[in-house]
Amino acid sequence: QQQVKQSPQSLIVQKGGISIINCAYENTAFDYFPWYQQFPGKGPALLIAIRPDVSEKKEGRFTISFNKSAKQFSLHIMDSQPGDSATYFCAASKTGGYNKLIFGAGTRLAVHP
Amino acid sequence: EAGVTQFPSHSVIEKGQTVTLRCDPISGHDNLYWYRRVMGKEIKFLLHFVKESKQDESGMPNNRFLAERTGGTYSTLKVQPAELEDSGVYFCASSQQENTEAFFGQGTRLTVV
Numbered sequence: 716q717q718q719v720k721q722s723p724q725s726l727i728v729q730k731g732g733i734s735i736i737n738c739a740y741e742n743t744a745f746d747y748f749p750w751y752q753q754f755p756g757k758g759p760a761l762l763i764a765i766r767p768d769v770s771e772k773k774e775g776r777f778t779i780s781f782n783k784s785a786k787q788f789s790l791h792i793m794d795s796q797p798g799d800s801a802t803y804f805c806a807a808s809k810t811g812g813y814n815k816l817i818f819g820a821g822t823r824l825a826v827h828p
Numbered sequence: 829e830a831g832v833t834q835f836p837s838h839s840v841i842e843k844g845q846t847v848t849l850r851c852d853p854i855s856g857h858d859n860l861y862w863y864r865r866v867m868g869k870e871i872k873f874l875l876h877f878v879k880e881s882k883q884d885e886s887g888m889p890n891n892r893f894l895a896e897r898t899g900g901t902y903s904t905l906k907v908q909p910a911e912l913e914d915s916g917v918y919f920c921a922s923s924q925q926e927n928t929e930a931f932f933g934q935g936t937r938l939t940v941v
Contacts, residue, residue, distance in 0.1 A: 719870070721870075751932075757934050758832070758921070758931075758932030758933050758934045758935055759871070759919070760931075760932065761929055804870075813926055814859065814861055814876070814921065814923055814926065814930040815861075815873050815884060816863075816871075816873060816930075817873070818863075818870045818871040818872070819870055820868070820869055820870045821868070821871075
């Protein structure tokens with residue numbers, strides 16, 4: 716049973732465009748929602764995270780939108796760059812198991828120049 | 829400061845053989861986690877050490893997997909005997925506290941043939 720569903724599996728965006736990756740979760744006990752970025756040959760690295768008390772968090776070109784009632788959250792990458800090409804994972808966890816992360820299946824993003 | 833280091837980067841073994849993966853966490857990080865990603869699917873939690881103690885091993889697939897963290901420093905994950913379905917990328921992560929960011933290693937790609 717997949718507790719965090721991520722879409723799309725792959726995404727191609729032109730340089731300067733907006734990349735959008737969506738995730739949906741089932742467990743209402745989740746209260747921490749991070750996004751990880753992984754480059755080939757490297758491990759996942761924390762990109763940005765949000766807690767359900769806010770609906771949006773922005774860090775530079777990266778924004779998380781959170782919809783608690785719909786149990787959905789998404790990552791928006793504004794002005795996408797070729798250097799953003801990577802695999803992105805959404806995840807969720809709950810208090811008491813902060814790093815016991817439930818990951819989505821990942822989205823492979825390719826930003827074409 | 830050195831990050832989380834995993835050895836080996838790649839391992840190819842035959843079904844039925846034994847393989848031991850090693851993880852060196854960031855110095856001073858008491859919390860160590862093992863995760864696994866199988867064939868492009870989601871990254872799944874395996875277990876969590878606090879120092880040398882297993883805090884949570886609910887994600888360990890079966891008793892062919894044995895994780896240890898003697899002395900609370902590096903950790904090993906042994907698979908014995910390996911099966912085809914054990915193929916995947918094994919990630920280790922460490923964090924200073926249970927509720928602080930976990931940093932991932934580059935992973936060990938295990939292929940069982």
